[in-house]
Amino acid sequence: MSRATYTPATRTPPRAPRLRFGRTPVRSPLGRAVVRHAMLLTVIAIMLYPLFWMVGASFRPNNEVFTTLGIWPSNFTLDNYTEGWTSGQFSFSRYFLNSLVITGLSVVGNVVACMLAAYAFARLDFPFKRVLFAIMLGTLLLPYHVTLVPQYIMFSELQWINTILPLVIPKFLATDAFFIFLMVQFIRVLPREMDDAARIDGCGYWGIFRRIIVPLSLPAMGTVAMFTFIFTWNDFLGPLLYLSRPDMWTVAQGLNNFVDATGQSAFGPLLAMATLSIAPIVGFFLVTQRLLVEGIATSGLK
Amino acid sequence: MSITDSTRARASTSDQATPSLSHRRRQRRRAPGEAVAGYLFLSPWLAGLLFLTIGPMVASLYLSFTDYDLLTAPRWVGFDxxxxxxxxxxxxxxxxxxxxxxxxxxxxxxxxxxxxxxxxxxxxxxxxxxxxxxxxxxxxxxxxxxxxxxxxxxxxxxxxxxxxxxxxxxxxxxxxxxxxxxxxxxxxxxxxxxxxxxxxxxxxxxxxxxxxxxxxxxxxxxxxxxxxxxxxxxxxxxxxxxxxxxxxxxxxxxxxxxxxxxxxxxxxxxxxxxxxxxxxxxxxxxxxxxxxxxxxxxxxxxxxxxxxxxxxxxxxxxxxxx
CATH class of the missing domain: 1.10.3720.10 (MetI-like)
Incomplete structure (x- = not known):
């Protein structure tokens, strides 16, 4: 779509006959819609091209990877996948298993811990609540650098290096305040009448939490679970710090090590493994994108 | 008008719909045990705040004035x-x-x-x-x-x-x-x-x-x-x-x-x-x-x-x- 379409050199009179599409401002609603869709689609195509290229290249013979700009592989092959999967000291089965365990525990921990804290902030009254809530919001803006070194020292004193504990335990302690905030926003607008009804029926705080708040908050919990999954799956610095033994590595580490080990020679297998490493994220996204997009719109989560 | 504002606005309108109730809620004394329950629900987050955020922040402030390599004890070096x-x-x-x-x-x-x-x-x-x-x-x-x-x-x-x-x-x-x-x-x-x-x-x-x-x-x-x-x-x-x-x-x-x-x-x-x-x-x-x-x-x-x-x-x- 040419730029002239939407930056016309001169203003044409409203009734001027349209000589050539693209030289005059498009005035009909249909024309404008076409132009808008064309622009939006062009930007999407440019943005997503690298991703599609990577997927296509991963199915090409290794010697063709560099030479083709197209997306569809003409000589379809799965060699890159079989070669890449077992290339390292440990196969990617190991890395995927490690990533799955860490990510799964992180999701459970984060959802439970954030939900507990969010219920307290959204519904209960206790001394210093406002101060603590302000501190919670403050930790949103705190750069993680300042806790990195002492946490490492602490975890190494605890003999937790080369275990998954330094990656998983913080999730059970709700250290990511974004998720608490997201859930507080959600629980706040749930009708309080249900709490009152449950209280009259003899529920304590735990009962209200378990029987009223949790079932009503399932959408928010789903959003938090998806984001935790994606962030943990992508996390690289954490595993890099705490998992130095190759049999403990996550997918991200295995992939990074693959770069160092192969350089340019095995680009096909590298792209194949890179494709596999983001496949779970893209898959989850396609299934749950409505949940994710609504979550981000209510909390500004990134 | 941000999203969070509108959520809050919605919450406050629903409060206004039942003015007597919300008034009473604001004035009432905390229910017995509510403070304890609040802190119990908050305890995982509080433990994280103390041990994984505030504690390490203090420790890193101290370490920033020392020479420390994880193996030998930190050595005070002031503003060096x-x-x-x-x-x-x-x-x-x-x-x-x-x-x-x-x-x-x-x-x-x-x-x-x-x-x-x-x-x-x-x-x-x-x-x-x-x-x-x-x-x-x-x-x-x-x-x-x-x-x-x-x-x-x-x-x-x-x-x-x-x-x-x-x-x-x-x-x-x-x-x-x-x-x-x-x-x-x-x-x-x-x-x-x-x-x-x-x-x-x-x-x-x-x-x-x-x-x-x-x-x-x-x-x-x-x-x-x-x-x-x-x-x-x-x-x-x-x-x-x-x-x-x-x-x-x-x-x-x-x-x-x-x-x-x-x-x-x-x-x-x-x-x-x-x-x-x-x-x-x-x-x-x-x-x-x-x-x-x-x-x-x-x-x-x-x-x-x-x-x-x-x-x-x-x-x-x-x-x-x-």
Whole structure:
């Protein structure tokens, strides 16, 4: 779509006959819609091209990877996948298993811990609540650098290096305040009448939490679970710090090590493994994108 | 009018619907056991706050005045680490790289995301598909896989050079040249504008259409409407997005690490602050020095955030009515 379409050199009179599409401002609603869709689609195509290229290249013979700009592989092959999967000291089965365990525990921990804290902030009254809530919001803006070194020292004193504990335990302690905030926003607008009804029926705080708040908050919990999954799956610095033994590595580490080990020679297998490493994220996204997009719109989560 | 504001507004309207109840709730004494229950529910988060945030912050403040390598006990050195920072060429380089990255990618992300949000804010049928397609990269941007892909796309024989070749421009590797390497990372950050765009889009949908109708009646054109209605109404979200994007940009690590193979090269051109901190703290085990670096960052970001908040009353418009 040419730029002239939407930056016309001169203003044409409203009734001027349209000589050539693209030289005059498009005035009909249909024309404008076409132009808008064309622009939006062009930007999407440019943005997503690298991703599609990577997927296509991963199915090409290794010697063709560099030479083709197209997306569809003409000589379809799965060699890159079989070669890449077992290339390292440990196969990617190991890395995927490690990533799955860490990510799964992180999701459970984060959802439970954030939900507990969010219920307290959204519904209960206790001394210093406002101060603590302000501190919670403050930790949103705190750069993680300042806790990195002492946490490492602490975890190494605890003999937790080369275990998954330094990656998983913080999730059970709700250290990511974004998720608490997201859930507080959600629980706040749930009708309080249900709490009152449950209280009259003899529920304590735990009962209200378990029987009223949790079932009503399932959408928010789903959003938090998806984001935790994606962030943990992508996390690289954490595993890099705490998992130095190759049999403990996550997918991200295995992939990074693959770069160092192969350089340019095995680009096909590298792209194949890179494709596999983001496949779970893209898959989850396609299934749950409505949940994710609504979550981000209510909390500004990134 | 931000989303959170509207949620709060909705909450307060439902309170007003039952004025006697909400009045009583505000005045009533805390129910017996409520304080205990509150702290019990909060206990995992409180433990995390104490042991994983506040404790380590204090420890790192102490370590920043010491020489510590994890093996021998910390040795007090006063302000030596801080003095050393300002004469460390790599530290100065890392500050320059990080500031350049922030100064280019934050406005880049904001402008692109606002432009796309405006284009999408027409309520057509394929909206959710477009939204999803624009949003996807922001989920992948911090992954090792995308950093590897970026090395390829901006590499010697990558897609960018292949396109440029066809129009007769011959470039070397964008990743391999100190003049361009950082800009490939800025492009990567702008590529992940989708999350910011969705926040803008949600904000645009909250602007009452009556405002535009009234302005059109008064003869305001599209550009005038944008400047006098859309932009002021969005300022709370612009503020919020500047804050979030900036904080995130300062924390970037993975792409620079993967693209430069941990070195911050070529010629320190991708030596992000975080990357240098990682190198000092965990490759060279200069943990005192790394802690000093962390505290300088916290103080600098704290001042920056305070200035941003102070500036808000001059340009952020909080509507006095819904």
């Amino acid at each position: 680490n801080f003095a050393q920072l300002f004469s460390d060429p790599r530290w100065i380089a890392s500050v320059g790289v990080t500031l350049t990255y922030v100064l280019f990618s934050v406005p880049g992300v904001l402008i692109v995301s606002l432009a796309v949000a405006l284009a999408l804010n027409k309520g057509f049928r394929l909206l959710s598909a477009y939204r999803a397609a624009y949003y996807l990269p922001s989920l992948l941007g911090s992954s090792v896989a995308i950093a590897i892909l970026w090395r390829q796309v901006f590499g010697d024989q990558g897609a960018v050079n292949a396109v440029l070749d066809r129009i007769g421009i011959h470039m070397g590797s964008w990743i391999g040249s100190p003049d361009t390497a950082l800009y490939t990372l800025i492009v990567l950050n702008i590529w992940t504008f989708g999350a910011t765009m969705i926040i803008f889009l949600a904000g645009l949908r909250q602007i009452p259409t009556e405002y535009y109708q009234a302005a059109a009646v008064d003869g305001a054109g599209k550009i005038r409407q944008f400047r006098s209605i859309t932009l002021p109404m969005l300022t709370p979200l612009i503020f919020f997005n500047i804050l979030l994007t900036t904080v995130n940009a300062f924390q970037a690590f993975t792409p620079a690490y993967v693209i430069s193979e941990g070195t911050g090269g070529p010629a320190n051109s991708t030596l992000f602050y975080t990357l240098y901190l990682y190198e000092q703290g965990f490759t060279r085990l200069e943990m005192g020095y790394a802690s000093a670096m962390a505290w300088v960052l916290v103080v600098a970001l704290g001042i920056g955030t305070a200035l941003l908040f102070a500036s808000a009353r001059y340009w952020v418009f909080y509507g006095d009515e819904r």
